[in-house]
Amino acid sequence: MREERHRRAPFATDSARRMHLENQERYPVGIPAEKVLTEVDAAPATEISRPVDLTHLARQTFGQRELEQEVLRLFLRHTSIHLARLKASADPAGRRAAAHFIKGSARGIGAWQVATAADIVERAPDREGEAIETLSAAIAEANAFISTLLDE
Numbered sequence: 001m002r003e004e005r006h007r008r009a010p011f012a013t014d015s016a017r018r019m020h021l022e023n024q025e026r027y028p029v030g031i032p033a034e035k036v037l038t039e040v041d042a043a044p045a046t047e048i049s050r051p052v053d054l055t056h057l058a059r060q061t062f063g064q065r066e067l068e069q070e071v072l073r074l075f076l077r078h079t080s081i082h083l084a085r086l087k088a089s090a091d092p093a094g095r096r097a098a099a100h101f102i103k104g105s106a107r108g109i110g111a112w113q114v115a116t117a118a119d120i121v122e123r124a125p126d127r128e129g130e131a132i133e134t135l136s137a138a139i140a141e142a143n144a145f146i147s148t149l150l151d152e
Helices: 002-008 014-026 033-041 045-049 053-060 065-088 090-109 112-123 130-151
Strands: none
Touching: 014 065, 053 065, 053 112, 065 090, 065 130, 090 112, 090 130
């Protein structure tokens, strides 16, 4: 029943439908987190070392190239706005909110280094310096990578 419902779901391409069904088989509901983390650790180094996980991005956008580009443009725009807010804010709650927004955006496109750095800032918004600089560097690296993708 579940598979039939997903076969009828509208997908942009057949490959997006196949990827969706493979993910349903690979990560069924209720799978232990340890198994998923083990598979992530075993992923090819090229996917992990990239500033943006392109496989994750393709899953999030159902393989629609135009949607990928729009989401990446939004990420570029919003991370620069929220990073500036984070740096300018003297209020820990303001820093926490900006870091939380960046973390969510980064997770959405698969910018795992940015998400991790933003999570550290969000958990300790009173910390100055190193955590924010690490986040800033991760955003710069991701944005440079995204810019090269959008120029193609």
